[in-house]
Structure formats: C-alpha cells, structure tokens
Amino acid sequence: MxxxxxxxxxxxxxxxxxxxxxxxxxxxxxxxxxxxxxASVTGIVIIVFFALLAIFAPLIAPHNPxxxxxxxxxxxxxxxxxxxxxxxxxxxxxxxTDTLGRDVLSRVIYGARVSMVVxxxxxxxxxxxxxxxxxxxxxxxGKVDNLLMRLTDVIYAxxxxxxxxxxxxxxxxxxxxxLMNGLFLLFIALAIVNWVGxxxxxxxxxxxxxxxxxxxxxxxxxxxxxxxxVKHILPNALGPLIVSAAFSIPGMIITEAILGYLGIGLxxxxxxxxxxxxxxxxxxxxxxxxxxxxxxMLLVPALCVALIVLAFTFLGDGxxxxxxxxxRGAQ
Amino acid sequence: MTAYIIRxxxxxxxxxxxxxxxxxxxxxxxxxxxxxxDISTRQVDATTQARLNEYYGLDKPLWRQYIAYLIGDFNSExxxxxxxxxxxxxxxxxxxxxxxxxxxxxxxxxxxxxYSRFGYSVRLALxxxxxxxxxxxxxxxxxxxxxxxxxxxxxxxxxxxxxSVPSFVMAIxxxxxxxxxxxxxxxxxxxxxTLRPWILPAIVMGxxxxxxxxxxxxxxMLEVMRMDYIRTARAKGLAERVVVTRHMIKNALIPxxxxxxxxxxxxxxxxxxxxxxxxxxxxGRAYVTAIGQRDYSMILGTTLIYAGLVAVANLSVDIVYxxxxxxxxxxx
Numbered sequence: 001m002x003x004x005x006x007x008x009x010x011x012x013x014x015x016x017x018x019x020x021x022x023x024x025x026x027x028x029x030x031x032x033x034x035x036x037x038x039a040s041v042t043g044i045v046i047i048v049f050f051a052l053l054a055i056f057a058p059l060i061a062p063h064n065p066x067x068x069x070x071x072x073x074x075x076x077x078x079x080x081x082x083x084x085x086x087x088x089x090x091x092x093x094x095x096x097t098d099t100l101g102r103d104v105l106s107r108v109i110y111g112a113r114v115s116m117v118v119x120x121x122x123x124x125x126x127x128x129x130x131x132x133x134x135x136x137x138x139x140x141x142g143k144v145d146n147l148l149m150r151l152t153d154v155i156y157a158x159x160x161x162x163x164x165x166x167x168x169x170x171x172x173x174x175x176x177x178x179l180m181n182g183l184f185l186l187f188i189a190l191a192i193v194n195w196v197g198x199x200x201x202x203x204x205x206x207x208x209x210x211x212x213x214x215x216x217x218x219x220x221x222x223x224x225x226x227x228x229x230v231k232h233i234l235p236n237a238l239g240p241l242i243v244s245a246a247f248s249i250p251g252m253i254i255t256e257a258i259l260g261y262l263g264i265g266l267x268x269x270x271x272x273x274x275x276x277x278x279x280x281x282x283x284x285x286x287x288x289x290x291x292x293x294x295x296x297m298l299l300v301p302a303l304c305v306a307l308i309v310l311a312f313t314f315l316g317d318g319x320x321x322x323x324x325x326x327x328r329g330a331q
Numbered sequence: 332m333t334a335y336i337i338r339x340x341x342x343x344x345x346x347x348x349x350x351x352x353x354x355x356x357x358x359x360x361x362x363x364x365x366x367x368x369d370i371s372t373r374q375v376d377a378t379t380q381a382r383l384n385e386y387y388g389l390d391k392p393l394w395r396q397y398i399a400y401l402i403g404d405f406n407s408e409x410x411x412x413x414x415x416x417x418x419x420x421x422x423x424x425x426x427x428x429x430x431x432x433x434x435x436x437x438x439x440x441x442x443x444x445x446y447s448r449f450g451y452s453v454r455l456a457l458x459x460x461x462x463x464x465x466x467x468x469x470x471x472x473x474x475x476x477x478x479x480x481x482x483x484x485x486x487x488x489x490x491x492x493x494x495s496v497p498s499f500v501m502a503i504x505x506x507x508x509x510x511x512x513x514x515x516x517x518x519x520x521x522x523x524x525t526l527r528p529w530i531l532p533a534i535v536m537g538x539x540x541x542x543x544x545x546x547x548x549x550x551x552m553l554e555v556m557r558m559d560y561i562r563t564a565r566a567k568g569l570a571e572r573v574v575v576t577r578h579m580i581k582n583a584l585i586p587x588x589x590x591x592x593x594x595x596x597x598x599x600x601x602x603x604x605x606x607x608x609x610x611x612x613x614x615g616r617a618y619v620t621a622i623g624q625r626d627y628s629m630i631l632g633t634t635l636i637y638a639g640l641v642a643v644a645n646l647s648v649d650i651v652y653x654x655x656x657x658x659x660x661x662x663x
Contacts, residue, residue, distance in 0.1 A: 156645065157346045158353070159600045159637040162618070166354055166630070169622060170361035254497040258604060261499065262619070284503065295507045302503045306496045313495040 026239075026323075033322035040318020046311035050304075054113040061106035062092065065277050066270065069101030077296050095296045098286060107278050108300050114183065114266055114279035115308055118256040119249040122190040127245055130195040131237075134202025135229055139210060148203065152196045160193045164255060168264040181267045181276050186259065190252050201244055205237035239323035246316035250309040257281035257305050261288075280305050332653060339646050343639070348401070350638045351415075351631060355397050358630050364389070365424035365625045387424065400631065415635075421628035425621070431632040435614055449636075451523070452606070452613035456598035458529060459537030463594065467541040468587065471548025472580060478553060486545060493542025499604045502535045506608075523612065532609045536602055540594045544587060551583040558582075585656055589648050596644030600637040 034040055053060060075097040078089040089096065095104040137145040167189045171177045177185045209215065210233060218228050259265035260281020269277045280301040287298030366375045366383055375383070384390045388399055388406070398404065400421055403413040413419050420431035438446035445454055474486040509515045509531065516531055523529065555561065556579060564574045603615025610616070614633055621629035 153342065154346050154349045157343075157638045157642045158350050159634070159641060161601065161603075162634050162637060163353075165622060166357045166361075166634070170357040170359075173362050250495055257497065258499060262604070262607075284500075288503075291507065292511050295511060298503055299507060302500045305500050306504075309495045309497065310492060313491055317491070 026235075030239075030319075030322040034318050037318040037321065039314040040322075043311040043314030043318065046307055047315065050112050050308055050311075051116055053109050054116040057110050057113060061103075061109045062094070063103035063106045064272060065102060065107040065110045066272050067102060069097065069103075072097055072101035073099050074290070074294055075101070076294070095300050096294060098294070098297055099290070104283075104297055104300060107283055108280070108304060110277045111280040111283055111301060112304065112308075114256065114276050115253045115305070117183065117276070118186065118190075118279075119253050119308075119312070122187045122194065122252050123245050123249055125187065125191040126195040126198050126248070127241065129191070130198025131202045131234075131241060133195070134199035135206055135233070135237075137199065138203035138206025139225070139229055139233070145203070148196070148199055152200055155193060155196045158193070161255065161258065163193060164189050164259060165262065165264065168259055172264065178267075181269055181274065183266055183276060186256060186265065190255060194248060194251075197248070198241065198244060201240060202237060205240060206233055209233050209236050243316060243320045243323060246312060246319050250312040250316075253305065253309060253312070257284065261285050336646070336650065339649075343642050346642060347635060347638060351401065351635055352397070354631055354634045355400070356393075358625070358627055359393060359396075361625060363625050365627060387422065400628070420632040420635075423626055423629055425624050425626045425629070431628050434629070435617065435632065435636070448612060448614045448617055451611065452599055452602060452615060455529070455533060455536065455602060455606075455611065455613060456595055458533035459540060459598050460591065460595050462533060462537035463540035463544045464591070466537075467544030468548050468584070470541075471545040471587075472552055472575075472583075474545070475549045475552030475556065475583075476575065483549075487549070490542040490545045490549075493538045494546065498535050498539055498601075499608065501538055502532075502605060502608055505531060505535060528609075532605050532611060536598060536605050540598065543590070543594070547587050547590065548583060551586050552579060555579050555583045585652075588655060589651050592644040592647035592651065593641075596640045599640055 072090070072093075075087055075093050076089045077096045078091045078094050080089040080096075093103050093105070095108070097103055098107070133144075133148060137148040164186075168177075168182070168185065171185055172182065176188075179185070215228060215232055218232050223232075256265055257280055260279045261284045263285055265281050266276060266279045268282050283301040284298060284305075287294065287301065290297055366380050381390070388396060388404065391399070391404075395404065398414075399412075400414050402416050403411055403419075406412050414421070418432065420435075422428075422430050423434055426434055435449045436444075436447050438444055438450065444450055470486050470490075474483045477483050510517065516527070561574060561578055564578045565571075569578075599614075602611075602613065603618050605611070606613045606615035607619050614636070617629060618633040620626075621633065
C-alpha cells in the first residue's frame with residue numbers, strides 16, 4: 001500500500017515537473033535535435049573551422065599568399081626528403097610552393113574566404129528576395145503568381161552553369177565585373193538563377209498554410225494581411241526555407257570553384273592588401289598545370305572544396321531532420 | 332493528357348526564345364569577336380574583318396541579327412536564308428564552311444551517327460547513367476533491406492559523399508591517384524574507339540547520379556516495406572525473394588524511374604567540364620571552346636540544345652509518372 005502511494009506521489013511529481021518545464025519553441029526544439037545528430041555536428045565544426053580560417057587568415061597563414069620567394073618555386077611538401085625535381089621539402093612551407101615560390105598552404109587558407117563569402121552572401125539575397133516574392137505570389141495569387149510561375153519555367157530551362165559562364169565572360173570587363181575582384185558579378189548571377197527556387201518553395205508553403213484554421217482565425221479577429229503574412233504564415237513556412245538554404249550553399253561554392261577552375265571566376269589579386277586574394281577554384285586551375293610535379297597544389301584545395309561541401313550537406317541533412325521530424329529518413 | 336503534353340510542348344517556344352535572347356545579348360556583349368581571339372595565328376586585318384562581318388551579317392544591328400538567327404534573313408546575294416525556325420543553326424564562324432548542326436550532329440565520313448559530337452556526349456551520358464542504374468539501385472535496395480546495419484550506414488555515407496563532392500573535384504582526385512601516381516590510365520587518350528578511356532570519365536560523371544539513385548531507392552524501399560500489401564504478401568506465404576523482387580522493388584522504383592530522364596539530361600548538359608578535363612570529343616567541349624573563340628552561333632546553338640533537352644526531360648517526368656502510376660492524373 002505504501003509502495004503504491006510512493007509510486008503515485010512520484011508520478012504526480014513527474015506530472016508537475018512536466019508542467020513546470022518551460023515550453024520550448026519550435027526552433028529551440030529543432031536545435032536540441034540538431035546537436036544530437038553526430039553528422040551535422042561534424043558539419044558545423046568543419047564550417048566553423050573554415051569560417052575562422054577565413055576571418056583570421058592573415059593571423060593564421062604562415063606566409064603572405066602573394067609573397068614570391070625566388071629560387072623556392074615548386075618545393076615539395078615539407079615531409080618529402082627528395083622530390084622528382086631533386087628539391088627537398090622546407091619545413092616552413094607545409095604543402096610546398098607553387099611556380100613562383102608562393103606558399104600553397106597560405107594560399108589555400110586565403111581561398112577559404114572566397115568560398116565562405118560565396119556560400120553566404122548569395123544565399124542571403126535569394127532568401128530575402130525569394131521569400132518576399134513567394135509570399136506575395138502565394139498569398140495574393142493572380143498576376144504575381146502567374147508571372148512567377150512563368151519566370152520559373154524559363155529559368156529552370158536555362159542550364160544554369162552555361163548561364164553563369166556566359167554572364168561571367170561577357171560582363172567581366174565592365175565596371176560591375178571589376179567590383180570585389182569579380183565576386184560581385186558572381187553573386188548577382190547566382191542570385192538571379194537561384195531565387196526562383198526559394199520563391200516557388202515559399203509559394204507552395206504559403207498556399208498550404210493560408211488555408212489553415214489559425215490563419216482563418218486571425219482573419220476573423222480582424223488582422224491585416226501584412227500582419228497575417230509576417231506573424232502567422234512566415235514563422236510556419238521558415239523551416240523548409242532554412243533547409244533549402246543550407247542545401248543551396250554547397251551548390252554556390254561548387255559553382256565558384258568550377259568558374260575559377262575555368263579561369264572566369266575570381267580575378268586573382270596582385271594587391272597585397274586585397275581581401276579576396278585567391279579562391280580554391282583558381283588554385284585548382286593553377287595546380288592543374290603541375291599535376292605531375294606538384295600534386296599537392298591540386299590536392300589541398302580539392303580536399304578543401306570536398307570537405308566544405310560535405311560539411312554543408314551534413315548540416316542540411318541534420319536541419320531537415322530537426323526541423324521536420326515527419327520527413328526523417330525520407331530521401 | 333494529350334492536351335496537357337501539347338500545351339507543355341508549345342510552352343517550350345517562349346522558353347527557347349527567352350533563353351536565346353538572353354544568351355544572344357550577353358554573348359554579343361562579351362569583349363572581342365569571332366575573328367580576333369586566336370592568339371596562335373596571325374590577327375585578321377581590319378578590311379578582311381569588315382568583309383567577314385559583312386559576309387556573315389555581323390555588321391547589321393543586333394536585333395536584325397537576332398531575327399536572322401531565329402527566323403531568317405536575306406544574305407548578301409538577296410537569297411533568303413532560313414534560320415532556327417527551319418532547323419538551321421547558322422554557320423560556324425571558326426570552322427569555316429560548316430554549319431552548327433553539321434558540326435554537332437553529323438559524324439565523320441563513313442561513321443554512324445553516334446560518332447558525332449552530340450553522339451559522343453549522349454554515349455558518355457548513357458554510360459554514366461547505366462553505372463547509376465546498375466550500381467545505385469542494388470546498393471539502395473541492399474541498404475534498405477539491411478536498414479540500420481553497418482552496410483546501410485556505409486552506403487549512406489558513401490552516397491552523401493558521392494552526391495555532394497562535385498564531379499570535377501572527384502575527377503582531380505582520381506586522375507592524380509590513378510594516372511599520376513599509379514599510371515593505370517592515360518588521361519586524354521589518342522582514340523576513343525576502345526572501352527578503356529571511357530571508364531574513368533563515365534565513373535566520375537556517373538558518381539553523383541549513382542549516389543542519388545542509391546539514396547532515392549533506399550528511402551523509397553523503406554517506405555514501401557511498411558506498406559500493408561507487403562505484409563499481405565508475406566502472410567500468404569510468398570518466398571522472401573518474391574516479396575522483395577516482385578512487390579517491393581517494383582513499387583519502390585517508381586520515383587527512381589521518374590528521375591532517370593532529368594538525370595540523363597543533367598548528364599548530357601553537365602558534362603562539359605568533365606569533357607574538357609579528359610579531352611573528350613563531345614558537345615560540351617565544343618561549347619567551352621566556342622566561348623573562348625566567340626563562335627557566336629556555336630554558343631547559341633549548344634545553349635539552345637541544352638535548354639531544349641532540360642525542358643523535354645522535365646516534361647518526361649510528368650508523363651512517365653502518369654504512365655507507371657495510374658493513380659496520378661494530369662489536369663493542370
């Protein structure tokens with residue numbers, strides 16, 4: 001008898017504990033789920049690592065990435081005693097040097113800057129533009145909606161990489177192509193192609209959410225359209241939007257690398273005070289010429305591209321599972 | 332259904348026109364022209380350039396050049412030359428005397444069609460796609476059947492790597508390891524008539540699609556495995572092999588089959604960087620070369636072919652869905 005009483009009281013205390021536990025918002029909940037996922041935590045760690053590299057590049061890089069060391073060109077990595085060319089590795093150049101004797105490691109560290117910026121800035125632009133247009137199209141319907149859908153059809157039909165290549169080549173020598181060593185133009189091109197995807201996603205979300213009871217309730221109590229859009233629909237549509245943003249970042253980074261590799265991406269800087277000195281894509285192009293003699297000029301940036309892209313994919317997977325538990329395991 | 336397809340096909344026309352206008356304006360904005368970019372040969376002098384421009388109609392205003400490309404125009408001898416509307420993609424400015432459709436679609440003498448540039452690209456894409464089908468689907472199926480086992484996790488991890496690591500980075504790794512260090516293969520082979528040189532580009536290009544197919548198959552299988560009709564099949568005493576092959580795989584492949592069209596289009600259009608890396612004689616490399624040489628009609632022609640392929644592939648998804656899944660109706 002006393003045992004059951006004790007059990008009862010413990011059950012009651014558990015119930016009370018349940019009530020007392022502060023209610024968590026969707027995003028706090030999602031965060032808790034996200035950091036339980038090992039793969040996405042690994043992704044976050046890698047992303048933070050590269051972000052720190054990018055921000056503190058001048059402090060971390062052992063050499064100035066533009067500093068030319070005479071008679072030190074084509075040094076093998078530090079651990080190589082004797083390379084094909086007969087040169088020995090120099091401990092101050094961990095991954096060796098390029099044709100002009102510039103430190104490969106320092107150049108790769110500086111290259112992280114471009115990839116991080118290319119990942120984040122266009123994504124911010126497309127999220128802003130795409131969600132506003134998608135919201136309007138989905139909520140008001142009619143002409144905006146029709147226009148958006150037709151525009152999407154055209155942009156989807158355009159092979160995007162071909163579009164980037166043509167844009168980069170034709171506008172490279174104009175003033176707009178010179179801004180930020182050509183990065184500005186790349187941002188614009190990436191944003192033009194990718195915002196429709198976000199807009200379409202947002203539109204779909206809005207179309208389903210605006211039929212829900214809570215929106216109807218809000219309208220009944222006299223809420224204005226803008227209030228309903230911002231306070232009721234937007235927070236509920238945000239989850240898939242965040243997931244798609246996480247998945248779009250690696251695409252942007254890859255595009256930059258491909259364009260750099262084709263020699264039409266970032267313009268390699270010669271000014272030592274420039275923020276964006278070189279990018280991984282440009283380094284791949286430089287490394288390509290010495291694929292047999294200096295494989296590390298190619299391997300290190302290639303590995304970095306692979307790592308950062310994987311990290312964002314893991315984060316995206318984790319975010320999808322965290323923000324939409326119903327989708328867990330699908331795809 | 333028929334009305335739907337007709338509407339979608341007609342919708343292609345404005346899409347192609349928009350794509351061509353954007354490409355046309357952008358490429359004519361690019362500095363330089365078709366006559367002056369080749370550094371290796373002597374520069375063409377001004378009078379010759381003017382005469383070449385006149386001969387090819389490049390001296391006319393842009394809008395007229397565009398109309399000439401799209402519909403047609405009278406040439407210098409007052410003969411009407413039909414444009415894209417009759418399937419004429421214009422003369423190449425770099426390969427004198429040959430038209431774009433001739434360069435892309437006709438094979439060298441006494442060789443079958445698939446020896447043309449387009450044919451080479453399609454063959455490479457088909458090779459990659461078959462790797463995706465014959466490797467991706469079994470991996471996905473096994474992973475789903477052994478869910479949460481070490482096989483499942485390993486294949487899922489590999490699939491994630493395969494999807495996210497871009498093919499040209501993968502190509503760099505494989506070229507360094509296989510060609511530069513192990514000397515197993517030679518990059519940029521002399522002839523593409525044997526099977527050997529095809530292996531590496533096909534694998535590199537197919538990796539992403541293989542990984543995607545494997546993931547899609549796995550998730551689709553997992554969904555099907557929970558269905559009631561699978562329980563029914565087991566309950567009536569069917570052998571496990573029959574349940575898996577006839578009931579699970581058959582139903583699980585519906586979403587996989589629908590992505591094959593876009594995947595093929597993606598492989599054909601996305602191959603140009605791999606083609607350039609391996610010196611592959613396909614359409615993608617023609618595109619990259621044409622951009623460097625400002626061969627306007629070639630740039631426009633390849634872009635439009637790519638755009639058309641993508642649009643047709645997207646349409647194929649809807650049609651294939653209706654064909655294999657009778658529950659779906661097209662009424663939009």
